[in-house]
Amino acid sequence: MKAYKIPEATVMRLSIYSRYLHQLMEEEIDTIASGDIARGVGVSSAQVRKDLAYFGEFGTRGVGYKVEELYSHLMKILGLDKRWSVILVGAGKLGSALALYHGFLDRGFHICTVLDIDEKLIGTKLNGVIIENVDVMNARIIENNIEIGLVTVPALSAQNVTDRLVESGVSGILNFTPRVLKVPNHIILRNVDLSVNLELLSFNLGYHYKR
Amino acid sequence: MKAYKIPEATVMRLSIYSRYLHQLMEEEIDTIASGDIARGVGVSSAQVRKDLAYFGEFGTRGVGYKVEELYSHLMKILGLDKRWSVILVGAGKLGSALALYHGFLDRGFHICTVLDIDEKLIGTKLNGVIIENVDVMNARIIENNIEIGLVTVPALSAQNVTDRLVESGVSGILNFTPRVLKVPNHIILRNVDLSVNLELLSFNLGYHYKR
DNA sequence: AATTGTTTACGAATAATTTCACAAAAGGTA
DNA sequence: TACCTTTTGTGAAATTATTCGTAAACAATT
Numbered sequence: 014m015k016a017y018k019i020p021e022a023t024v025m026r027l028s029i030y031s032r033y034l035h036q037l038m039e040e041e042i043d044t045i046a047s048g049d050i051a052r053g054v055g056v057s058s059a060q061v062r063k064d065l066a067y068f069g070e071f072g073t074r075g076v077g078y079k080v081e082e083l084y085s086h087l088m089k090i091l092g093l094d095k096r097w098s099v100i101l102v103g104a105g106k107l108g109s110a111l112a113l114y115h116g117f118l119d120r121g122f123h124i125c126t127v128l129d130i131d132e133k134l135i136g137t138k139l140n141g142v143i144i145e146n147v148d149v150m151n152a153r154i155i156e157n158n159i160e161i162g163l164v165t166v167p168a169l170s171a172q173n174v175t176d177r178l179v180e181s182g183v184s185g186i187l188n189f190t191p192r193v194l195k196v197p198n199h200i201i202l203r204n205v206d207l208s209v210n211l212e213l214l215s216f217n218l219g220y221h222y223k224r
Numbered sequence: 225m226k227a228y229k230i231p232e233a234t235v236m237r238l239s240i241y242s243r244y245l246h247q248l249m250e251e252e253i254d255t256i257a258s259g260d261i262a263r264g265v266g267v268s269s270a271q272v273r274k275d276l277a278y279f280g281e282f283g284t285r286g287v288g289y290k291v292e293e294l295y296s297h298l299m300k301i302l303g304l305d306k307r308w309s310v311i312l313v314g315a316g317k318l319g320s321a322l323a324l325y326h327g328f329l330d331r332g333f334h335i336c337t338v339l340d341i342d343e344k345l346i347g348t349k350l351n352g353v354i355i356e357n358v359d360v361m362n363a364r365i366i367e368n369n370i371e372i373g374l375v376t377v378p379a380l381s382a383q384n385v386t387d388r389l390v391e392s393g394v395s396g397i398l399n400f401t402p403r404v405l406k407v408p409n410h411i412i413l414r415n416v417d418l419s420v421n422l423e424l425l426s427f428n429l430g431y432h433y434k435r
Numbered sequence: 436a437a438t439t440g441t442t443t444a445c446g447a448a449t450a451a452t453t454t455c456a457c458a459a460a461a462g463g464t465a
Numbered sequence: 466t467a468c469c470t471t472t473t474g475t476g477a478a479a480t481t482a483t484t485c486g487t488a489a490a491c492a493a494t495t
Contacts, residue, residue: 020482021424028423032402036379046442055404058442059484066444074443074490091423092430099422110321116419122426161425168247185425191243193266201428203421208327210416211310212239212302213232214372214396215333217412219303231452257472269472270454277474285460285473 023064027087029054030061034084046077097122098159100183102174103166104129104144107189107207111163112139122161126153147174154181161185168192234275238298240265241272245295257288308333309370311394313385314377315340315355318400318418322374323350333372337364358385365392372396379403 033053037045047065051058065071065083068090072078088094099117101108101124111117112124127139128147135144145153153159162178164171164186171190178186185201188194196202244264248256258276262269276282276294279301283289299305310328312319312335322328323335338350339358346355356364364370373389375382375397382401389397396412399405407413 018481022482024424024427025420027427028417028420029402036402048442053404057484060482062443062445063483070444072443073492075441075492076490077442090427092426093423095430097422097426106324106326110325113317114321114418115317117422120419120423122419122422160429161422185429187421187425191240191247193244193264201425203425203428205421206239207322207325208331208333209236209239210398210414211308211328211333211372212304212331213235214398214412214414215303215308216235216238216301217414218371218396219306229451233452259472268454270456271452273472273474274453281474283473284462286462286471288472 019067023067024091026054026056026060026064027091030064031084031087031091031093034080034087037080038084043080044077045080045083047072049077093121095121097161098157099124099161099163100126100128100150100154100157100159100178101163101165102128102147102150102178103164103170104131104134104139105165105167108163108165109139111165111189112142124163125157126150126159128153147177150177151181154178154183159183161187163187163189164194165189230278234278235302237265237267237271237275238302241275242295242298242302242304245291245298248291249295254291255288256291256294258283260288304332306332308372309368310335310372310374311337311339311361311365311368311370311389312374312376313339313358313361313389314375314381315342315345315350316376316378319374319376320350322376322400323353335374336368337370339364358388361388362392365389365394370394372398374398374400375405376400 030050033050047061048058050061068086071083071086085094099122101112104112104127108127112127117124124140124142127142127144128150129135129144130147135146137144160183162183162185164174164178166174168190171188171192172194175186175188175194175196179196179200186194186196188202188204189207191206194202241261244261258272259269261272279297282294282297296305310333312323315323315338319338323338328335335351335353338353338355339361340346340355341358346357348355371394373394373396375385375389377385379401382399382403383405386397386399386405386407390407390411397405397407399413399415400418402417405413
């Protein structure tokens with residue numbers, strides 16, 4: 014274990030492993046070998062061990078891993094042993110879809126503030142949270158200790174909203190718009206493209222390599 | 225150009241490039257260099273050229289690429305020059321979120337059938353499409369020429385729904401459940417995890433490599 | 436206590452992807 | 466026409482990620 018730079022693919026897989034381990038816990042299985050995890054999530058056993066090796070030694074030779082123990086290690090590594098406060102900016106189709114989706118809360122991401130500029134939306138509730146005017150952004154971020162912002166506004170407002178999120182002090186931003194956003198170095202930015210997966214599927218269905 | 229196996233990362237980037245080119249078309253820019261695309265989407269110019277090189281020679285040395293021309297090449301490569309008929313199985317929180325999201329239709333993916341087993345949902349409309357009982361799956365897939373299925377049911381039903389989709393003749397499946405699904409070799413399967421991006425963010429925010 | 440069968444951890448080997456660097460092609464200019 | 470500038474296309478090099486192969490560790494059994 015040396016752990017300087019962890020490959021993104023490794024982190025993604027850890028997230029997958031953790032979900033699989035959770036499933037095993039429900040099935041009351043308490044020990045598992047890398048090969049079983051591998052089969053369970055569709056990678057190689059060497060991959061599983063290599064991924065884990067970035068962070069330490071969690072297993073017992075000849076035995077495997079204690080499910081609960083490994084699970085909590087992974088959750089800790091992923092930063093999911095705490096509750097994250099999240100602000101959602103843009104309560105349109107995509108934004109409200111995300112707000113309604115339970116998968117985030119299940120993993121500790123609590124959308125505690127939802128903002129928009131549309132007067133028709135402001136004041137209505139989304140999954141129990143009142144949609145407010147973007148003007149209150151700074152106040153809400155500070156009072157709720159919000160660290161993560163989800164940007165689901167129209168492309169043209171994306172950079173503006175992002176700048177305001179940064180000024181207000183969030184540390185991470187998940188950008189759902191198809192725009193490249195500029196943020197200072199200390200801010201973690203990730204871009205999400207919902208339809209890219211469908212397009213990958215479309216490519217694989219259609220592209221039967223000419224030549 | 226040899227193009228046997230195209231890296232997945234390349235296909236993802238093509239999708240990004242295509243969106244950026246579309247933006248350029250709206251701005252009525254008609255020629256662009258790889259370096260500009262690169263800056264626009266946040267990769268290196270060599271990367272852009274390498275990615276394109278898998279599929280042919282689209283540019284003019286000393287000049288760059290004709291925006292519209294490259295755009296339509298990319299859309300063709302990605303299989304987005306046609307309309308895809310899509311079936312959505314599972315009209316719960318996540319399913320309805322996806323059905324309401326416009327981004328899919330914008331890229332040619334038309335969700336023309338939505339199924340569920342919940343009597344309370346069946347008969348109601350989602351984005352203009354009536355939710356029907358899963359019993360009609362086979363009929364709808366055939367009559368609408370559906371090739372792609374989105375699985376947004378609870379984890380426990382996922383494999384069952386998948387099997388039925390395969391039997392009914394879809395060629396591609398996008399799995400939104402946290403389960404590893406088994407499909408025959410000729411079926412293209414992709415797994416999507418909505419919260420994995422948030423978790424990657426969480427990891428990057430939290431993990432300041434001990435040792 | 437010795438033996439056997441597993442399974443991890445990890446360095447080494449291999450494979451895949453990205454970046455580099457430059458010749459070749461095109462357009463513009465004199 | 467010759468020359469200059471720009472930018473592509475692409476092998477080669479560098480980097481990054483994955484797989485392989487095996488020693489070491491452990492449990493179970495005799």
